[in-house]
Amino acid sequence: MDAPKKNESKGGFFAAMTSGISMFGSALHRSVNGLLGYEGLEVINPDGGKEDAEEEAQRGRWKQEDRDGYWKMMQKYIGADVTSMVTLPVIIFEPMTMLQKMAELMEYSYLLDLADECEDPYMRMVYASSWAISVYYAYQRTWKPFNPILGETYELTNHGGVTFIAEQVSHHPPMSAGHAENDHFTYDVTSKLKTKFLGNSVDVYPVGRTRVTLKRDNVVIDLVPPPTKVNNLIFGRTWVDSPGEMIMTNLTTGDKVVLYFQPCGWFGAGRYEVDGYVYNAAEEPKILMTGKWNESLSYQPCDLEGEPLPRTELKEVWHVAAVPENDKFQYTYFAHKLNSFDTAPKKLLPSDSRLRPDRYALEKGDLSKSGSEKSSLEEKQRAEKRQREAKGEKFIPRWFDLTEEVVPTPWGELEVYSYNGKYAEHRAAADSSASESNVNVESVEFNPWQYGNSSAE
Numbered sequence: 324m325d326a327p328k329k330n331e332s333k334g335g336f337f338a339a340m341t342s343g344i345s346m347f348g349s350a351l352h353r354s355v356n357g358l359l360g361y362e363g364l365e366v367i368n369p370d371g372g373k374e375d376a377e378e379e380a381q382r383g384r385w386k387q388e389d390r391d392g393y394w395k396m397m398q399k400y401i402g403a404d405v406t407s408m409v410t411l412p413v414i415i416f417e418p419m420t421m422l423q424k425m426a427e428l429m430e431y432s433y434l435l436d437l438a439d440e441c442e443d444p445y446m447r448m449v450y451a452s453s454w455a456i457s458v459y460y461a462y463q464r465t466w467k468p469f470n471p472i473l474g475e476t477y478e479l480t481n482h483g484g485v486t487f488i489a490e491q492v493s494h495h496p497p498m499s500a501g502h503a504e505n506d507h508f509t510y511d512v513t514s515k516l517k518t519k520f521l522g523n524s525v526d527v528y529p530v531g532r533t534r535v536t537l538k539r540d541n542v543v544i545d546l547v548p549p550p551t552k553v554n555n556l557i558f559g560r561t562w563v564d565s566p567g568e569m570i571m572t573n574l575t576t577g578d579k580v581v582l583y584f585q586p587c588g589w590f591g592a593g594r595y596e597v598d599g600y601v602y603n604a605a606e607e608p609k610i611l612m613t614g615k616w617n618e619s620l621s622y623q624p625c626d627l628e629g630e631p632l633p634r635t636e637l638k639e640v641w642h643v644a645a646v647p648e649n650d651k652f653q654y655t656y657f658a659h660k661l662n663s664f665d666t667a668p669k670k671l672l673p674s675d676s677r678l679r680p681d682r683y684a685l686e687k688g689d690l691s692k693s694g695s696e697k698s699s700l701e702e703k704q705r706a707e708k709r710q711r712e713a714k715g716e717k718f719i720p721r722w723f724d725l726t727e728e729v730v731p732t733p734w735g736e737l738e739v740y741s742y743n744g745k746y747a748e749h750r751a752a753a754d755s756s757a758s759e760s761n762v763n764v765e766s767v768e769f770n771p772w773q774y775g776n777s778s779a780e
Contacts, residue, residue: 446622
Protein backbone atom coordinates (compact mmCIF):
# COMPACT_ATOMS: atom_id res chain seq x y z
CA MET A 324 0.00 0.00 0.00
CA ASP A 325 1.50 3.35 -0.99
CA ALA A 326 2.27 5.91 1.70
CA PRO A 327 0.94 9.44 1.36
CA LYS A 328 2.86 12.00 -0.63
CA LYS A 329 5.22 14.55 0.89
CA ASN A 330 3.95 17.17 3.24
CA GLU A 331 4.61 20.20 1.07
CA SER A 332 3.08 22.75 3.44
CA LYS A 333 1.16 23.02 6.68
CA GLY A 334 -1.83 21.80 4.75
CA GLY A 335 0.14 18.66 3.95
CA PHE A 336 -0.52 16.77 0.79
CA PHE A 337 -4.23 17.58 1.11
CA ALA A 338 -3.82 21.07 -0.33
CA ALA A 339 -2.31 19.70 -3.50
CA MET A 340 -4.82 16.89 -3.76
CA THR A 341 -7.91 18.98 -3.20
CA SER A 342 -7.04 21.87 -5.49
CA GLY A 343 -9.29 21.70 -8.51
CA ILE A 344 -11.41 18.91 -7.04
CA SER A 345 -14.93 19.74 -5.95
CA MET A 346 -16.19 18.48 -2.59
CA PHE A 347 -18.73 16.22 -4.24
CA GLY A 348 -17.06 14.36 -7.02
CA SER A 349 -14.24 14.15 -9.46
CA ALA A 350 -14.00 15.80 -12.85
CA LEU A 351 -13.44 12.30 -14.18
CA HIS A 352 -17.17 11.65 -13.96
CA ARG A 353 -19.48 13.06 -16.60
CA SER A 354 -23.18 13.78 -16.31
CA VAL A 355 -25.52 12.05 -18.69
CA ASN A 356 -28.23 14.59 -19.41
CA GLY A 357 -31.44 13.77 -21.16
CA LEU A 358 -30.73 10.04 -20.86
CA LEU A 359 -33.77 7.99 -21.83
CA GLY A 360 -35.69 11.24 -22.23
CA TYR A 361 -35.24 12.38 -18.62
CA GLU A 362 -33.90 15.90 -18.37
CA GLY A 363 -31.23 16.53 -15.75
CA LEU A 364 -30.57 12.86 -15.05
CA GLU A 365 -27.12 11.86 -13.79
CA VAL A 366 -26.06 8.23 -13.75
CA ILE A 367 -22.56 7.33 -12.58
CA ASN A 368 -21.15 3.83 -12.83
CA PRO A 369 -18.39 3.62 -10.21
CA ASP A 370 -16.83 0.67 -12.03
CA GLY A 371 -16.83 2.20 -15.49
CA GLY A 372 -16.93 5.39 -17.53
CA LYS A 373 -19.49 7.71 -19.01
CA GLU A 374 -20.08 5.36 -21.95
CA ASP A 375 -21.50 2.83 -19.48
CA ALA A 376 -24.05 5.23 -18.00
CA GLU A 377 -27.02 4.28 -20.20
CA GLU A 378 -26.56 0.58 -19.46
CA GLU A 379 -26.03 1.37 -15.78
CA ALA A 380 -29.31 3.35 -15.68
CA GLN A 381 -31.28 0.16 -16.36
CA ARG A 382 -29.89 -1.52 -13.25
CA GLY A 383 -30.85 -1.10 -9.62
CA ARG A 384 -33.57 -2.28 -7.27
CA TRP A 385 -36.51 -0.46 -8.92
CA LYS A 386 -38.99 -1.94 -11.36
CA GLN A 387 -39.18 0.24 -14.47
CA GLU A 388 -42.75 1.43 -13.85
CA ASP A 389 -41.98 2.29 -10.22
CA ARG A 390 -38.76 4.01 -11.20
CA ASP A 391 -40.41 6.14 -13.88
CA GLY A 392 -43.26 7.20 -11.59
CA TYR A 393 -40.98 8.04 -8.71
CA TRP A 394 -38.70 10.10 -10.94
CA LYS A 395 -41.65 12.23 -12.06
CA MET A 396 -42.74 12.75 -8.45
CA MET A 397 -39.27 13.67 -7.19
CA GLN A 398 -38.26 16.11 -9.94
CA LYS A 399 -39.97 19.01 -8.16
CA TYR A 400 -37.64 18.57 -5.19
CA ILE A 401 -34.38 19.01 -7.15
CA GLY A 402 -32.14 21.45 -5.29
CA ALA A 403 -34.11 21.11 -2.04
CA ASP A 404 -33.29 19.75 1.39
CA VAL A 405 -35.35 16.56 1.52
CA THR A 406 -34.34 15.43 5.02
CA SER A 407 -37.91 15.40 6.32
CA MET A 408 -40.14 16.85 3.61
CA VAL A 409 -40.67 13.84 1.39
CA THR A 410 -42.70 10.69 2.06
CA LEU A 411 -40.58 7.85 0.72
CA PRO A 412 -41.58 4.28 -0.19
CA VAL A 413 -40.37 1.50 2.11
CA ILE A 414 -38.74 -0.29 -0.83
CA ILE A 415 -35.68 1.92 -0.30
CA PHE A 416 -35.56 1.47 3.50
CA GLU A 417 -33.56 -0.82 5.74
CA PRO A 418 -35.06 -2.16 9.00
CA MET A 419 -33.16 0.30 11.18
CA THR A 420 -33.63 3.89 12.34
CA MET A 421 -31.17 6.78 12.31
CA LEU A 422 -30.78 6.35 16.07
CA GLN A 423 -29.56 2.80 15.55
CA LYS A 424 -27.31 4.02 12.76
CA MET A 425 -25.71 6.38 15.29
CA ALA A 426 -25.02 3.38 17.54
CA GLU A 427 -23.02 1.65 14.78
CA LEU A 428 -20.05 3.83 15.78
CA MET A 429 -19.78 1.61 18.84
CA GLU A 430 -18.87 -1.57 16.89
CA TYR A 431 -15.13 -0.96 17.17
CA SER A 432 -15.29 0.91 20.49
CA TYR A 433 -12.25 -1.08 21.65
CA LEU A 434 -10.17 1.40 19.61
CA LEU A 435 -11.26 4.17 21.98
CA ASP A 436 -10.32 1.91 24.90
CA LEU A 437 -6.85 1.60 23.38
CA ALA A 438 -6.67 5.37 22.85
CA ASP A 439 -7.46 5.92 26.51
CA GLU A 440 -4.82 3.44 27.63
CA CYS A 441 -2.15 4.77 25.23
CA GLU A 442 0.82 6.72 26.63
CA ASP A 443 1.97 8.06 23.24
CA PRO A 444 -0.13 11.17 22.38
CA TYR A 445 0.19 10.60 18.62
CA MET A 446 -0.70 6.91 18.74
CA ARG A 447 -3.67 7.96 20.86
CA MET A 448 -4.85 9.93 17.83
CA VAL A 449 -4.16 6.99 15.51
CA TYR A 450 -6.48 4.78 17.57
CA ALA A 451 -9.15 7.45 17.93
CA SER A 452 -9.22 8.38 14.23
CA SER A 453 -9.26 4.71 13.23
CA TRP A 454 -12.38 4.34 15.37
CA ALA A 455 -13.96 7.24 13.45
CA ILE A 456 -13.06 5.64 10.11
CA SER A 457 -14.24 2.16 11.09
CA VAL A 458 -17.95 2.97 10.79
CA TYR A 459 -17.70 3.85 7.10
CA TYR A 460 -17.88 0.21 6.06
CA ALA A 461 -21.40 0.20 7.54
CA TYR A 462 -22.18 3.64 6.10
CA GLN A 463 -21.70 2.39 2.53
CA ARG A 464 -25.04 0.57 2.77
CA THR A 465 -27.41 1.94 0.16
CA TRP A 466 -30.67 1.50 2.09
CA LYS A 467 -32.24 4.43 3.90
CA PRO A 468 -32.83 4.15 7.67
CA PHE A 469 -36.19 5.24 9.07
CA ASN A 470 -36.46 8.80 10.35
CA PRO A 471 -37.08 8.60 14.12
CA ILE A 472 -40.37 9.75 15.59
CA LEU A 473 -40.05 12.74 17.92
CA GLY A 474 -39.27 11.30 21.36
CA GLU A 475 -38.11 7.96 19.96
CA THR A 476 -35.10 6.39 21.68
CA TYR A 477 -32.57 3.63 21.21
CA GLU A 478 -30.74 1.80 23.99
CA LEU A 479 -27.72 -0.47 23.62
CA THR A 480 -26.08 -2.60 26.32
CA ASN A 481 -24.04 -5.81 26.45
CA HIS A 482 -21.33 -4.54 24.08
CA GLY A 483 -17.81 -3.98 25.41
CA GLY A 484 -19.12 -2.54 28.63
CA VAL A 485 -20.70 0.31 26.67
CA THR A 486 -24.04 1.84 27.58
CA PHE A 487 -25.59 3.83 24.71
CA ILE A 488 -28.70 6.01 24.64
CA ALA A 489 -29.97 8.13 21.73
CA GLU A 490 -33.10 10.26 21.49
CA GLN A 491 -34.86 12.16 18.70
CA VAL A 492 -34.88 15.65 20.17
CA SER A 493 -36.37 17.63 17.26
CA HIS A 494 -38.64 16.86 14.32
CA HIS A 495 -38.21 20.07 12.27
CA PRO A 496 -35.33 20.19 11.70
CA PRO A 497 -34.66 16.48 12.34
CA MET A 498 -32.13 16.28 15.17
CA SER A 499 -30.85 13.45 17.32
CA ALA A 500 -28.64 13.38 20.40
CA GLY A 501 -26.63 10.45 21.70
CA HIS A 502 -24.47 9.50 24.65
CA ALA A 503 -22.28 6.44 25.20
CA GLU A 504 -20.01 5.53 28.06
CA ASN A 505 -17.81 2.80 29.46
CA ASP A 506 -14.81 2.70 31.83
CA HIS A 507 -12.54 4.35 29.24
CA PHE A 508 -14.52 7.01 27.41
CA THR A 509 -17.66 9.06 27.02
CA TYR A 510 -19.11 9.83 23.60
CA ASP A 511 -21.52 12.70 22.99
CA VAL A 512 -23.11 13.72 19.71
CA THR A 513 -25.70 16.19 18.49
CA SER A 514 -26.67 15.31 14.93
CA LYS A 515 -28.58 17.33 12.34
CA LEU A 516 -28.40 16.18 8.74
CA LYS A 517 -28.73 18.64 5.89
CA THR A 518 -29.30 17.39 2.36
CA LYS A 519 -29.43 18.65 -1.19
CA PHE A 520 -31.41 16.54 -3.64
CA LEU A 521 -29.91 16.57 -7.14
CA GLY A 522 -32.32 14.31 -9.01
CA ASN A 523 -30.62 10.93 -9.13
CA SER A 524 -28.29 11.69 -6.23
CA VAL A 525 -28.30 13.48 -2.90
CA ASP A 526 -25.56 15.32 -1.05
CA VAL A 527 -25.60 14.72 2.72
CA TYR A 528 -23.94 17.27 5.01
CA PRO A 529 -23.27 16.10 8.60
CA VAL A 530 -24.20 19.25 10.52
CA GLY A 531 -23.30 17.89 13.92
CA ARG A 532 -20.89 17.90 16.81
CA THR A 533 -19.12 14.78 18.03
CA ARG A 534 -17.03 14.84 21.19
CA VAL A 535 -15.13 11.99 22.83
CA THR A 536 -13.60 12.30 26.29
CA LEU A 537 -10.88 9.82 27.23
CA LYS A 538 -11.28 9.33 30.95
CA ARG A 539 -7.77 8.54 32.16
CA ASP A 540 -6.29 11.95 31.28
CA ASN A 541 -9.59 13.78 30.64
CA VAL A 542 -8.60 14.36 27.02
CA VAL A 543 -11.36 15.84 24.84
CA ILE A 544 -11.42 15.01 21.12
CA ASP A 545 -13.57 16.71 18.47
CA LEU A 546 -14.56 15.08 15.16
CA VAL A 547 -15.63 16.73 11.89
CA PRO A 548 -16.48 14.07 9.26
CA PRO A 549 -16.59 14.61 5.49
CA PRO A 550 -19.88 15.01 3.62
CA THR A 551 -21.36 12.10 1.68
CA LYS A 552 -22.86 11.71 -1.77
CA VAL A 553 -25.41 8.98 -2.49
CA ASN A 554 -25.35 8.24 -6.22
CA ASN A 555 -27.95 6.60 -8.50
CA LEU A 556 -30.92 6.88 -6.15
CA ILE A 557 -33.50 5.94 -8.77
CA PHE A 558 -31.66 4.97 -11.95
CA GLY A 559 -28.74 2.57 -11.68
CA ARG A 560 -27.18 0.76 -8.75
CA THR A 561 -27.08 3.00 -5.69
CA TRP A 562 -23.62 3.61 -4.24
CA VAL A 563 -22.04 5.91 -1.67
CA ASP A 564 -18.94 8.11 -1.77
CA SER A 565 -17.52 10.45 0.90
CA PRO A 566 -14.85 12.58 -0.78
CA GLY A 567 -13.21 15.21 1.36
CA GLU A 568 -11.43 15.63 4.69
CA MET A 569 -12.08 14.13 8.08
CA ILE A 570 -10.56 16.27 10.84
CA MET A 571 -10.10 15.02 14.39
CA THR A 572 -8.69 17.49 16.92
CA ASN A 573 -7.40 16.88 20.42
CA LEU A 574 -8.84 20.00 22.08
CA THR A 575 -6.69 19.39 25.15
CA THR A 576 -3.26 19.26 23.45
CA GLY A 577 -3.82 20.75 19.99
CA ASP A 578 -2.74 17.57 18.18
CA LYS A 579 -4.74 16.85 15.04
CA VAL A 580 -5.48 14.15 12.47
CA VAL A 581 -6.43 15.08 8.92
CA LEU A 582 -7.51 12.17 6.72
CA TYR A 583 -8.44 12.67 3.08
CA PHE A 584 -11.10 10.44 1.51
CA GLN A 585 -10.25 10.06 -2.16
CA PRO A 586 -13.11 10.67 -4.62
CA CYS A 587 -14.05 7.76 -6.86
CA GLY A 588 -12.57 8.19 -10.35
CA TRP A 589 -12.67 6.30 -13.65
CA PHE A 590 -13.28 2.56 -13.24
CA GLY A 591 -13.34 2.88 -9.45
CA ALA A 592 -9.86 4.45 -9.19
CA GLY A 593 -9.26 5.81 -5.69
CA ARG A 594 -12.55 4.55 -4.32
CA TYR A 595 -12.43 3.75 -0.58
CA GLU A 596 -8.87 5.11 -0.23
CA VAL A 597 -7.96 7.21 2.84
CA ASP A 598 -4.62 8.92 3.44
CA GLY A 599 -3.41 11.44 5.95
CA TYR A 600 -1.27 12.41 8.91
CA VAL A 601 -1.28 12.87 12.65
CA TYR A 602 0.05 16.38 13.34
CA ASN A 603 1.35 17.84 16.58
CA ALA A 604 0.15 21.19 17.91
CA ALA A 605 2.79 22.94 15.75
CA GLU A 606 1.19 21.31 12.67
CA GLU A 607 4.21 19.09 12.05
CA PRO A 608 3.46 15.58 10.72
CA LYS A 609 4.34 12.82 13.20
CA ILE A 610 2.59 9.68 11.87
CA LEU A 611 1.25 8.91 8.41
CA MET A 612 -1.93 6.90 8.01
CA THR A 613 -3.16 5.10 4.92
CA GLY A 614 -5.66 2.44 3.92
CA LYS A 615 -9.18 1.84 2.67
CA TRP A 616 -12.23 2.70 4.75
CA ASN A 617 -13.93 -0.54 3.70
CA GLU A 618 -10.95 -2.77 4.57
CA SER A 619 -8.24 -1.59 6.95
CA LEU A 620 -6.02 1.25 8.14
CA SER A 621 -2.29 1.27 8.80
CA TYR A 622 0.19 3.75 10.26
CA GLN A 623 3.92 4.54 10.20
CA PRO A 624 6.07 7.18 11.94
CA CYS A 625 7.23 9.93 9.56
CA ASP A 626 9.67 12.86 9.38
CA LEU A 627 8.82 16.54 9.03
CA GLU A 628 8.49 16.09 5.27
CA GLY A 629 5.87 13.38 5.76
CA GLU A 630 8.22 10.62 4.62
CA PRO A 631 8.36 7.31 6.53
CA LEU A 632 11.18 7.17 9.08
CA PRO A 633 14.03 4.77 8.27
CA ARG A 634 13.87 1.36 9.89
CA THR A 635 10.13 1.68 10.54
CA GLU A 636 7.36 -0.26 8.88
CA LEU A 637 3.69 0.18 8.06
CA LYS A 638 1.58 -1.47 10.76
CA GLU A 639 -2.10 -2.27 10.64
CA VAL A 640 -4.20 -0.65 13.36
CA TRP A 641 -7.73 -1.66 12.30
CA HIS A 642 -9.26 -4.26 10.01
CA VAL A 643 -12.93 -4.71 9.18
CA ALA A 644 -14.54 -7.70 10.88
CA ALA A 645 -15.98 -10.63 8.94
CA VAL A 646 -19.48 -9.98 7.57
CA PRO A 647 -22.42 -12.23 6.63
CA GLU A 648 -22.45 -13.42 3.02
CA ASN A 649 -25.23 -12.29 0.68
CA ASP A 650 -27.03 -10.34 3.37
CA LYS A 651 -30.14 -8.68 1.93
CA PHE A 652 -29.43 -5.31 3.54
CA GLN A 653 -25.61 -5.55 3.48
CA TYR A 654 -25.69 -5.79 7.28
CA THR A 655 -22.69 -6.56 9.43
CA TYR A 656 -23.05 -8.97 12.34
CA PHE A 657 -23.07 -5.93 14.62
CA ALA A 658 -25.91 -4.31 12.64
CA HIS A 659 -28.02 -7.42 13.24
CA LYS A 660 -27.23 -7.14 16.95
CA LEU A 661 -28.58 -3.59 16.95
CA ASN A 662 -32.01 -4.95 15.98
CA SER A 663 -31.78 -7.83 18.44
CA PHE A 664 -33.38 -7.74 21.86
CA ASP A 665 -30.22 -9.49 23.12
CA THR A 666 -28.48 -6.12 23.12
CA ALA A 667 -31.44 -4.43 24.82
CA PRO A 668 -31.54 -3.80 28.57
CA LYS A 669 -34.24 -5.24 30.76
CA LYS A 670 -37.33 -3.02 31.04
CA LEU A 671 -36.60 -1.51 27.64
CA LEU A 672 -38.08 1.95 27.12
CA PRO A 673 -41.33 1.68 25.09
CA SER A 674 -39.97 4.44 22.83
CA ASP A 675 -37.14 2.18 21.58
CA SER A 676 -36.57 1.79 17.83
CA ARG A 677 -36.63 -2.01 18.05
CA LEU A 678 -40.34 -1.81 18.90
CA ARG A 679 -41.36 0.25 15.86
CA PRO A 680 -43.98 -1.79 13.96
CA ASP A 681 -42.91 -0.50 10.52
CA ARG A 682 -39.27 -1.35 11.17
CA TYR A 683 -40.16 -4.77 12.56
CA ALA A 684 -42.46 -5.59 9.60
CA LEU A 685 -39.71 -4.68 7.13
CA GLU A 686 -37.25 -6.85 9.04
CA LYS A 687 -39.70 -9.75 8.62
CA GLY A 688 -40.00 -9.01 4.88
CA ASP A 689 -43.58 -7.66 4.87
CA LEU A 690 -43.27 -4.48 2.77
CA SER A 691 -47.03 -3.90 2.60
CA LYS A 692 -47.47 -3.95 6.37
CA SER A 693 -44.32 -1.90 6.84
CA GLY A 694 -45.69 0.81 4.52
CA SER A 695 -49.06 0.98 6.27
CA GLU A 696 -47.45 1.02 9.73
CA LYS A 697 -45.10 3.78 8.62
CA SER A 698 -48.03 5.89 7.42
CA SER A 699 -49.87 5.26 10.69
CA LEU A 700 -46.90 6.38 12.79
CA GLU A 701 -46.46 9.52 10.71
CA GLU A 702 -50.14 10.39 11.18
CA LYS A 703 -49.87 9.82 14.95
CA GLN A 704 -46.87 12.13 15.00
CA ARG A 705 -48.85 14.86 13.20
CA ALA A 706 -51.79 14.38 15.59
CA GLU A 707 -49.54 14.69 18.63
CA LYS A 708 -48.05 17.88 17.21
CA ARG A 709 -51.55 19.37 16.75
CA GLN A 710 -52.46 18.47 20.32
CA ARG A 711 -49.25 19.94 21.67
CA GLU A 712 -49.68 23.19 19.71
CA ALA A 713 -53.31 23.47 20.85
CA LYS A 714 -52.05 23.44 24.44
CA GLY A 715 -49.34 25.97 23.62
CA GLU A 716 -46.68 23.58 24.85
CA LYS A 717 -43.29 22.57 23.50
CA PHE A 718 -41.74 19.14 23.26
CA ILE A 719 -39.06 18.61 25.91
CA PRO A 720 -36.54 15.77 25.40
CA ARG A 721 -36.27 13.37 28.29
CA TRP A 722 -32.60 12.40 28.32
CA PHE A 723 -30.95 15.46 26.76
CA ASP A 724 -31.22 19.19 27.45
CA LEU A 725 -31.01 21.99 24.90
CA THR A 726 -28.08 24.19 25.86
CA GLU A 727 -27.51 27.84 25.03
CA GLU A 728 -24.49 26.84 22.96
CA VAL A 729 -24.70 27.35 19.19
CA VAL A 730 -21.59 26.18 17.38
CA PRO A 731 -20.44 26.77 13.79
CA THR A 732 -19.91 23.80 11.49
CA PRO A 733 -18.69 23.72 7.87
CA TRP A 734 -22.35 23.39 6.78
CA GLY A 735 -24.23 25.70 9.14
CA GLU A 736 -24.80 26.51 12.79
CA LEU A 737 -25.84 23.83 15.26
CA GLU A 738 -27.81 24.03 18.48
CA VAL A 739 -26.16 21.68 20.96
CA TYR A 740 -27.97 19.20 23.19
CA SER A 741 -26.28 17.90 26.33
CA TYR A 742 -26.76 14.57 28.08
CA ASN A 743 -28.46 15.32 31.40
CA GLY A 744 -27.47 12.17 33.30
CA LYS A 745 -31.07 11.11 33.96
CA TYR A 746 -30.78 7.98 31.84
CA ALA A 747 -28.10 6.52 34.13
CA GLU A 748 -30.43 7.04 37.08
CA HIS A 749 -33.35 5.49 35.18
CA ARG A 750 -31.29 2.50 34.06
CA ALA A 751 -29.95 1.82 37.56
CA ALA A 752 -33.48 1.87 38.98
CA ALA A 753 -34.86 -0.26 36.14
CA ASP A 754 -32.10 -2.85 36.47
CA SER A 755 -32.57 -3.14 40.22
CA SER A 756 -36.28 -3.85 39.82
CA ALA A 757 -36.03 -5.95 36.65
CA SER A 758 -36.22 -9.23 38.53
CA GLU A 759 -39.67 -8.28 39.71
CA SER A 760 -41.04 -8.19 36.17
CA ASN A 761 -41.52 -11.07 33.76
CA VAL A 762 -42.77 -8.90 30.88
CA ASN A 763 -41.73 -10.12 27.45
CA VAL A 764 -39.97 -7.07 26.06
CA GLU A 765 -40.96 -7.94 22.48
CA SER A 766 -44.61 -7.60 23.44
CA VAL A 767 -44.20 -3.98 24.58
CA GLU A 768 -46.12 -1.54 22.37
CA PHE A 769 -44.04 1.16 20.68
CA ASN A 770 -44.84 4.42 22.43
CA PRO A 771 -42.66 7.53 22.00
CA TRP A 772 -45.57 9.92 22.59
CA GLN A 773 -45.32 12.48 25.36
CA TYR A 774 -48.71 14.08 24.66
CA GLY A 775 -52.04 12.36 24.36
CA ASN A 776 -51.04 8.72 24.75
CA SER A 777 -48.30 9.43 27.30
CA SER A 778 -45.13 7.36 27.61
CA ALA A 779 -45.06 4.65 30.23
CA GLU A 780 -42.17 4.49 32.66
